[in-house]
Amino acid sequence: MSNRNTIATARVHAGHGTPRSMTPSPLFLALMGAMFCPTAFGADLGSATAPTQSAAVSVGEVSAAAAAESYLGSAQAQSLTQKHNFNSGQSIKVLGKEQIAAAGPLGGSAQALSYAPGVGVTSYGNTGATKNSISINGIKQGYGGFSGGQIDDGSLSVTFDGVPMVDPGTGLWESPQVPQTGILQGIKLTYGPGNPENRWYNNIGGQIDFVPLQPTAKPGGDIKLTYGNYDSKNIVFNIRTGSIDGWSTIIAGGAGSSQSYRQSPDGFNNPSYSYAWFLKTRKTFSNGDFSVGAYLAKGSGYRPVPIPVNPINGVTLTGAAGSPLYSQTTTGFYSSLPKGIWYKQDSNSTWLIYSKLNVALDKTWGLHNMVWYRYGHRLHFHYNNYGLGNPSNLYEYNNPHDAVYGDKLWLSAKLPYNDVSFGGYFLNSRYNTRNAFYNPADGGTRFVPNAHYRSDYFDQTFLAAFLQDRISPLSNLHITPGIRFINLQTHYTPAGQTDFAQAYARYPKNDQGQLPAANTSFTKVEPSVDFNWQPLHWLAVFASYAQAYKEPQFGGGGGLFQKKAPIYNLEKGADYNAGVKVHFDNAPYLHHFLATASFYHLHYTNQYIPLYDANGNYIGDANGDSIYQGVNIAIEDDILYNLHVFANANFEKATFDHYVTSGVSYDGLPVSNVPNKTFNIGASYRYYLSGILLKPSLWYQYVGAQSLFDNNAGAPSTTKMPGYGTVNLGLHGTVPMQGSVPMLKTVDFSVDILNIANNHYNEFEYITGGGLLGGDSAGQILALPGAPLTVYGSISAHF
Numbered sequence: 001m002s003n004r005n006t007i008a009t010a011r012v013h014a015g016h017g018t019p020r021s022m023t024p025s026p027l028f029l030a031l032m033g034a035m036f037c038p039t040a041f042g043a044d045l046g047s048a049t050a051p052t053q054s055a056a057v058s059v060g061e062v063s064a065a066a067a068a069e070s071y072l073g074s075a076q077a078q079s080l081t082q083k084h085n086f087n088s089g090q091s092i093k094v095l096g097k098e099q100i101a102a103a104g105p106l107g108g109s110a111q112a113l114s115y116a117p118g119v120g121v122t123s124y125g126n127t128g129a130t131k132n133s134i135s136i137n138g139i140k141q142g143y144g145g146f147s148g149g150q151i152d153d154g155s156l157s158v159t160f161d162g163v164p165m166v167d168p169g170t171g172l173w174e175s176p177q178v179p180q181t182g183i184l185q186g187i188k189l190t191y192g193p194g195n196p197e198n199r200w201y202n203n204i205g206g207q208i209d210f211v212p213l214q215p216t217a218k219p220g221g222d223i224k225l226t227y228g229n230y231d232s233k234n235i236v237f238n239i240r241t242g243s244i245d246g247w248s249t250i251i252a253g254g255a256g257s258s259q260s261y262r263q264s265p266d267g268f269n270n271p272s273y274s275y276a277w278f279l280k281t282r283k284t285f286s287n288g289d290f291s292v293g294a295y296l297a298k299g300s301g302y303r304p305v306p307i308p309v310n311p312i313n314g315v316t317l318t319g320a321a322g323s324p325l326y327s328q329t330t331t332g333f334y335s336s337l338p339k340g341i342w343y344k345q346d347s348n349s350t351w352l353i354y355s356k357l358n359v360a361l362d363k364t365w366g367l368h369n370m371v372w373y374r375y376g377h378r379l380h381f382h383y384n385n386y387g388l389g390n391p392s393n394l395y396e397y398n399n400p401h402d403a404v405y406g407d408k409l410w411l412s413a414k415l416p417y418n419d420v421s422f423g424g425y426f427l428n429s430r431y432n433t434r435n436a437f438y439n440p441a442d443g444g445t446r447f448v449p450n451a452h453y454r455s456d457y458f459d460q461t462f463l464a465a466f467l468q469d470r471i472s473p474l475s476n477l478h479i480t481p482g483i484r485f486i487n488l489q490t491h492y493t494p495a496g497q498t499d500f501a502q503a504y505a506r507y508p509k510n511d512q513g514q515l516p517a518a519n520t521s522f523t524k525v526e527p528s529v530d531f532n533w534q535p536l537h538w539l540a541v542f543a544s545y546a547q548a549y550k551e552p553q554f555g556g557g558g559g560l561f562q563k564k565a566p567i568y569n570l571e572k573g574a575d576y577n578a579g580v581k582v583h584f585d586n587a588p589y590l591h592h593f594l595a596t597a598s599f600y601h602l603h604y605t606n607q608y609i610p611l612y613d614a615n616g617n618y619i620g621d622a623n624g625d626s627i628y629q630g631v632n633i634a635i636e637d638d639i640l641y642n643l644h645v646f647a648n649a650n651f652e653k654a655t656f657d658h659y660v661t662s663g664v665s666y667d668g669l670p671v672s673n674v675p676n677k678t679f680n681i682g683a684s685y686r687y688y689l690s691g692i693l694l695k696p697s698l699w700y701q702y703v704g705a706q707s708l709f710d711n712n713a714g715a716p717s718t719t720k721m722p723g724y725g726t727v728n729l730g731l732h733g734t735v736p737m738q739g740s741v742p743m744l745k746t747v748d749f750s751v752d753i754l755n756i757a758n759n760h761y762n763e764f765e766y767i768t769g770g771g772l773l774g775g776d777s778a779g780q781i782l783a784l785p786g787a788p789l790t791v792y793g794s795i796s797a798h799f
Contacts, residue, residue: 074214074282075162076159076161076162076188076209076211077185077186077211077214079094079188079209079211080094080096080185080186080188080211081094082094082583082585082592082594083583083585085581085583085594085596086540086581086583086594087478087532087540088530088532088542089478089479089480089530089531089532089542089543089544090190090191090192090194090195090530090542090544090577091190091191091192091542091544091577091579091596091598091600091632092188092189092190092191092596093116093117093188093189093191093596093632093634093648094186094187094188094189095112095113095115095116095186095187095188095189096186096636097185097186098644098646098684099112099115099116099636099646099682100112100115100181100184100186100187101181101730102115102680102682102697102699102701102728103115103181104752104754104790104792105181105182105224105226105228105234105750105752105792105794106126106127106128106226106228106232106234106256106258106792107126107127107128107181108127108128108129108130108132108175108176108178108179108180108181108274108299109128109175109178109179109181109184109187109210110123110128110132110134110142110175111123111128111132112181112187113134113187113189113208114678114680114701115646115648115680115701116136116187116189116634116648117632117633117634117648117649117650117678118136118137118138118191118630118632118650118652118678119134119135119136119189119650119678120134120135120138120673120674120675120678120703120706121133121134121135121763122673122763122764122784123175123763123784124262124303124304124784125258125260125270125272125301125303126230126232126258126260126261126787126790127179127232127256127258127272127274127301128175128176128178128179128180128181128256128274128299129176129179129256129257129258129272129273129274129299129300129301130175130176130272130299130301130303130346131143131174131175131176131299131301131303131346131348132175133153133673133764134156134175134208135673135674136156136189136191136205136206136208137191137205137206137600137602137628137630137632137650137652138205138602138628138652138654138671138674139155139156139204139205139206139602139604139628140153140154140155140156140205140673141153141154141155141156141158141166141172141173141205141208142172142173142174142175143172143174153171153172153553154166154170154171154172154202154550154553155171155202155204155205155550155571155573155604156173156202156203156204156205156206156207156208157199157200157201157202157203157206157207157208158173158207158208158210159200159207159208159209159210160177160178160210160212160295160352161210161211161212161280161293161295161354162209162356162370163293163352163354163370163372163374164200164201164372164374164404164406164427165177165350165352165374165376166200166201166202167376167402167404167429167431168201168202168402168404168427168429168431168460168462168551169402169429169431169458169460169554170402170431170553170554171202171550171551171552171553172553174299174348174350174376174378175299176274176297176298176299176300176301176347176348176349177297177299177348177349177350177376178210178276178297179254179256179274179275179276179297179298179299180234180236180253180254180255180256180274180275180276180297182224182236182237182238182252182254183212183213183236183238183252183253183254183276183278184210184211184212184213185211185212185213185214186211187208187209187210187211188208188209188211189206189207189208189209190203190206190207190209191205191206191577191598191600191632192205192206192544192546192575192576192577192600192602193206193526193528193546193547193548193573193575194206194207194546195468195480195482195528195530195546196466196467196468196482196483196484196526196528197410197421197423197466197468197482199464199466199484199526199548201427201462201464201486201488201550201551202550203548203550204548204549204550204571204572204573204575204602204604205573205602205604212252212278212280212295213238213250213252213278214250214280214282215240215241215248215249215250215280215281215282215291216240216242216248216250217242217243217248218240218242218243219240219241219242220240220242220798220799221237221238221239221240221798221799222237222238222796222797222798222799223235223236223237223796223797224236224237224748224794224795224796225794225795225796226256226792226793226794227792227793227794228258228752228790228791228792228793229261229789229790229791229792230258230259230260230261230269230790231257231258231259232256232257232258232259232792233256233257233258234254234255234256234257235254235255235256236252236253236254237252237253237254238250238251238252238253239251239252243284246283246284246285247281247282247283248281248282248284249279249280249281249282250278250279250280250281251277251278251279252277252278252279253275253276253277253278254274254275254276255273255274255275255276256273256274256275257271257272257273257274258271258272258273259271259272260272260301260302260304260336261334261787261788261790262304262334262335262336262785263334263335263336264304264335264336264337264338264339265317265331265335265338266338266339266340268302268336268338268339268343270301270302270303270304270336271301271302272299272300272301272302273299273300273301274297274298274299274300275296275297275298276295276296276297276298277295277296277297278293278294278295279293279294279295280292280293280294281293287359287360288357288358288359288360288366289356289357289358290355290356290357290358291355291356292353292354292355293352293353293354293355293356294351294352294353294354295350295351295352295353296349296350296351297349297350297351298347298348298349298350299347299348299349300345300346300347300348300379301345301346301347302343302344302345302346303344303345303346304336304337304784305336305337305342305344305386305772305773306764306766306768306772306782306783306784307326307327307328307331307335307336307782307783307784307785308326308327308328308773308777308780308781308782308783309327309328309329309762309765309780309781309782309783310327310328310329310780310781311325311326311327311329311330312325312326312327312773312775312776312777312780313325313775313776314774314775314776314777315327315773315774315775315776315777316387316775317331317335317337317338318337318338318341319337319341319385319386319387319388319774320387326773328783328785333760333785334785334788337386341384341385341386342383342384342385342386343382343383344380344381344382344383344384345379345380345381345382346378346379346380346381347378347379347380348376348377348378348379349376349377349378350374350375350376350377351374351375352372352373352374352375353372353373354370354371354372354373355370355371355372356368356369356370357369357370364413364414364415365411365412365413366411366412366413366414367409367410367411367412368409368410368411368412368423369407369408369409369410370407370408371405371406371407371408372404372405372406372407373403373404373405374403374404374405375401375402375403375404376401376402376403376404377399377400377401378398378399378400378401379397379398379399380396380397380398380399381395381396381397381398382395382396382398383395384396386773386774387773387774387775390439390441391439391451392437392438392439392442392444392450392451393437393438393439393451393452394438394439394440394441395437395438395439395440395444395446396435396436396437397435397436397438397446397449398434398435398436399434399435400431400432400433400434400435401431401432401434402429402430402431402432403429403430404427404428404429404430405427405428406425406426406427406428406462407425407426407427408423408424408425409423409424409425410422410423411423417471417472417473418469418470418471418472419469419470419472420467420468420469420470421466421467421468421469422465422466422467422468423465423466424463424464424465424466425462425463425464426461426462426463426464427460427461427462428459428460428461429458429459429460429461429462430457430458430459430460431457431458431460432455432456432457432495433454433455433456433457433458433513433562434454434455434499435452435453435454435455435512436449436453436500436503437449437451437452437453438450438451438453439451447500447502448500448502448503448506449500449503449507449510450503450506450507450510451507451510452510452511452512453496453500453503453510453511453512454496454511454512454513454558454562455495455496455498455499455500455513456492456493456494456495456496456513456561456562457492457493457495458490458491458492458554458561459490459491459493460488460489460490460491461487461489462486462487462488462489463486463487463488463489464484464485464486464487465484465485466482466483466484466485467482467483468480468481468482468483468528469481469482476533476534476535477531477532477533477534478531478532478533479529479530479531480529480530480531481527481528481529482527482528482529483525483526483527483528484525484526484528485523485524485525485526486522486523486524486525486526486549487521487522487523488520488521488522488523488524488549488551488570489519489520489521490519490520490521490551490566491517491518491519492515492517492518492519492561492562492566493517494511494513494514494515494516494517494562495513496511496512496513497511512558512562512563513558513561513562513563514558514562514563515561515562515563515564515565518561518565518566520566522549522551522570524549524570526546526547526548526549527546527547528544528545528546528547529544529545529546530542530543530544530545530546531543531544538582538583538584538587539580539581539582540580540581540582540583541579541580542577542578542579542580542581542598543576543577543578543579544575544576544577544578545574545575545576545577546574546575547572547573547574547575548572548573548575549570549571549572549573550570550571551570551571552568552570552571552607552608553608553610554610559610559621560608560610564621568606568608569606570606571604571605571606571607571608572604572605572606573602573603573604573605574602574603574605575600575601575602575603576599576600576601576602577598577599577600578598578599579596579597579598579599579632580596580597580598581594581595581596582594582595582596583595589639589640590637590639591637591638591639591640591641592636592637592638593635593636593637593638594634594635594636594637595633595634595635595636596632596633596634596635597631597632597633598631598632599629599630599631600628600629600630600631600632601627601628601629602627602628602629603625603626603627604624604625604626604627604628605625606623606625607623607624607625607626608621608623609621609622609623609624609659609661611661611714621661622659622660622661622714622715623658623659623660623661624656624658624659625656625657625658625659626654626655626656626657626659626671627654627655627657628652628653628654628671628674629652629653629654630650630651630652630653630654631649631650631651631652632648632649632650633647633648633649633650634646634647634648634649635647635648642685642686642687643683643684643685643686644683644684644685644686645681645682645683646680646681646682646683647679647680647681647682648678648679648680648681649677649678649679649680650675650677650678650679651676651677652674652675652676652677653670653676654670654671654674655668655669655670655671656668656669656670656671656716659715659716661713661714661715662714664713664715666713666715666716669707669715669716669717669718670707670716670718671707671716672706672707672708672709672716672717672766673706673707673708673709673764674706674707675703675704675705675706675723676704676705676706677702677704677723678702678703678704679700679701679702679704680699680700680701680702681699681700682697682698682699682700683697683698683699684696684697684698684730684732685697691735691736692733692734692735693733693734694731694732694733695730695731695732695733695734696729696730696731696732697729697730697731697732698727698728698729698730699727699728699730700725700726700727700728701725701726701728702723702724702725703723703724703725703763704723705720705721705722705723706720706721707719707720707721708720708721708765708766708767708781709766709767710766710767711766711767711768711769711771712767712768712769712770712778712779714769717767719767719781721762721764721765721783724759724761724762724763724786725759726754726755726756726757726759726761726786727755727756727757728752728753728754728755728756729752729753729756730750730751730752730753731750731751732748732749732750733748733749733750734746734747734748735747735748735749743799744797744798744799745798745799746797746798747795747796747797747798748794748795748796748797748798749793749794749795749796750792750793750794750795750796751791751792751793751794752791752792752794753789753790753791754787754789754790754791754792755786755787755788755789755790756789757789758788758789759788760785760788761785761786762783762784762785762786763784763785763786764783764784765781765782765783765784766781766782767779767780767781767782768780768781768782
C-alpha cells in the first residue's frame with residue numbers, strides 16, 4: 001500500500017525530521033511571539049496536508065531553494081512515503097494502515113509494531129489498554145511488569161507527531177500511551193540511533209515515530225464500531241474541517257474495553273479499558289505554516305499473575321494446601337489466580353500539548369521550532385495475600401509521575417551541493433517515584449504506609465546541539481556526516497521524610513530512598529555518518545554508523561541514587577547498518593514496490609542492570625556489555641492493482657561479551673528474551689461482487705525461540721522458550737452510499753479472525769526466583785500465555 005494518495009505533495013521550506021531547538025536567545029524569543037500571531041508571516045494559502053494546485057505551486061516557489069521536503073509542516077507524514085525511505089541512508093521500516101490493521105482493531109500500537117522486522121512484543125493482555133514490552137533488534141522499551149529479562153529496557157526513543165513521549169527519568173514508555181491505532185496514519189521505525197537532527201535522549205537501539213492523522217484540505221469524517229470475543233468493544237472516529245481561510249483542523253479519538261482471555265475460577269475476568277483523544281489545527285501561510293496539537297490517552301487493565309508451565313509442589317490455585325496445583329497443565333492453559341487473594345491493576349496515562357512553526361526565511365534559509373509539554377502518570381494498585389497470611393505489605397499503591405517541557409529549534413540551508421541543518425533542544429523533566437506498601441489491618445494507608453515506601457524526585461536538564469550536512473557530490477550519491485553534543489544533568493532529592501512524614505516518624509528504616517541528595521552531569525560527543533548511493537534509479541546501496549549515549553534507568557525500589565551511589569558511566573551504543581533498497585513505482589507487477597535487506601551490528605556497553613525481587617525491592621545489580629547482530633528483510637508491493645502483499649523477516653544473534661553480578665561472570669551467554677528469528681507474511685485481494693468491494697486477507701506471524709532470564713541467579717540462561725506462530729484471516733467490504741444518504745460516502749464492514757487455529761503458546765517465559773508464588777517454585781518456569789482464537793466484527797462509515 002502506498003501513502004502517496006493520502007499525503008499532500010506541496011512543500012514548505014523544511015527538513016527531513018522534526019523541528020529542533022536551542023536554549024533561549026533573542027531570536028528565539030522573537031519567534032515565540034510570532035508563533036502566537038502566525039498571520040504576520042504572510043497571506044493565507046488554504047490547505048493542510050492536501051493543498052490546492054495553486055497553493056502547491058506558490059509554496060513550492062518559496063521552498064524551491066530551501067532545505068528539504070516537508071508536507072505543509074508535517075515532516076512526520078512525509079517520512080512515511082516509500083520515496084523518503086528509498087532516499088535515506090538509514091535503515092527504516094514504515095507500517096502503513098494495511099499492516100497496522102493486521103494487529104486487529106483492538107490490538108493497540110505495540111501489537112501493530114510486531115509486523116516490522118526485528119520487533120518482538122510481549123504482553124499479558126489482548127488490547128492496547130494493557131502494557132507491553134517491545135524490542136527492536138533485541139533492544140527493549142516499555143514493560144509489562146515482567147520479572148527479569150529487561151536488561152536493556154528504555155533504550156528506544158518514542159515520539160507522537162514528533163514529540164518525545166519517553167520519561168527521561170526512567171527511560172521508559174508505556175504502550176497504553178498510544179492505545180488506539182485508528183487515529184494513526186502510520187508508524188515509522190528507525191533502526192539504530194539515526195541522524196543527529198532526529199535523535200532524542202535514548203535512541204541507542206532506534207526510534208518509533210507514531211504519526212497521527214493529519215488535517216486535510218477537504219472536510220470529512222470517519223467512525224468505526226467494533227465488537228468481539230471477551231466482550232470487547234471499541235469506537236474510533238475522526239472529524240476534519242478541511243481548509244477554512246488557511247486553517248485546517250482534525251479531531252480524532254477512540255475508546256474501548258475488554259475482558260481478558262485469562263479468567264480466575266471465581267469469575268474475575270481481568271478487564272481493561274482505554275481511550276485516546278487527539279486535536280490538531282494547522283495554519284498555512286505564504287512562507288510556512290504553524291500548528292498546535294493536543295493529545296490525551298489512558299490505558300488501564302488488570303494484570304494476571306504469570307502461570308507455571310508445569311505443576312510445582314506448594315504452588316496452588318488459592319495459595320492454600322489442598323487447593324489444585326496452579327499450572328497450565330492442571331488448572332488450565334489460560335487460568336489465573338482468584339481476585340480475592342491476588343490482583344494488580346495497572347493504569348498509564350499521558351497528555352501533551354505542543355506547537356510547531358516552519359518558516360522560509362529566504363530562498364536559502366529555513367527555520368523550524370517546536371515547543372511541548374507532556375505529563376505522564378502511572379497507577380499500579382496491587383493486592384497480594386497469596387499464601388502470605390495478611391502481610392504488612394498487603395497493598396501496594398504505586399503512583400509515580402513525570403512532567404517534561406522543552407523547546408527544539410532547527411535552522412536549515414539549501415546550498416549547491418549541500419543540505420545543511422543545525423540546531424538543538426533543551427528539556428526539563430521532574431520525575432517522582434512515589435510508592436507505598438501498607439496493610440489497613442495494622443493501621444496503614446496509602447498516605448501513611450506501614451511497610452516500605454518512597455517518594456524521591458529526579459530533576460533533569462538535557463541539552464543537545466547538532467550539526468549535519470547532506471553532501472551530494474553527484475546526483476545519485478548522498479553522504480550525511482553529523483555530530484551531536486549532549487549534556488545530561490540530574491539532581492536527586494530524597495523526599496520520603498516530607499511526603500510521608502507520619503510514616504517516616506514511625507518507620508524511618510522503611511524509606512527506600514536511603515541516600516542523601518546528589519547531582520551528576522555528563523557531557524558527550526556523538527559522531528555519525530550515513531550514505532545512500534543509487535547506481536540505478538531503482539537500486540540504492542546504503543550504510544550508516546552512529547554512536548549514542550543515555551543515562552541508566554532509575555526510580556524503582558531503590559537502585560541508583562536511592563540505595564546505590566550514583567557512580568556510573570553513561571550507557572553507550574555503537575551501531576552499524578548496511579544494506580540495499582529496491583524501489584519501483586508503477587512498473588509492471590511492481591506498482592508500489594519497496595524491498596529492504598540490511599545487516600546490523602550494535603555494541604552496547606556500560607549497561608547498568610538493576611535486579612529486583614517479586615515485590616519490587618532492589619536486591620542488587622549487574623554490569624553488562626552486549627552485542628546484537630543480524631539481518632532484517634522487508635518487502636511490500638501491490639503486485640496487481642488489487643493484490644497487496646507484504647513480508648518481513650529477522651535473523652539475530654545477541655550475546656553478552658560481559659555480564660557480572662555478585663562477582664559471578666556469565667560472559668558469552670545469550671541476551672534474554674531476544675527471538676532468534678521473526679517472520680510474517682500477508683496478502684489481501686480486492687474485487688467487486690454485486691457492486692460491493694470485498695477484500696479478503698490472510699497473514700501469518702512467527703516468533704522464534706528465545707533464551708530465558710534466570711531470576712534465581714539474577715542472570716541470563718541458556719534455557720529456551722520455543723517459537724510459535726499464528727494464522728489469521730480477515731474479510732473487509734465497502735458498500736458505496738453516495739446518493740443514498742446525505743454526506744455519507746461509504747459503509748464498511750469487516751471480520752477479523754486472529755489465531756484461527758487456536759494455537760496454545762506462551763509469548764513470555766522466565767525462571768522464577770521463588771518470591772512470587774513461593775512453594776518449591778525457585779528455579780521453575782513461569783509464563784504469560786498468548787491470546788487464543790479471537791474474532792472481531794466491525795462496521796464503519798465514511799463521510
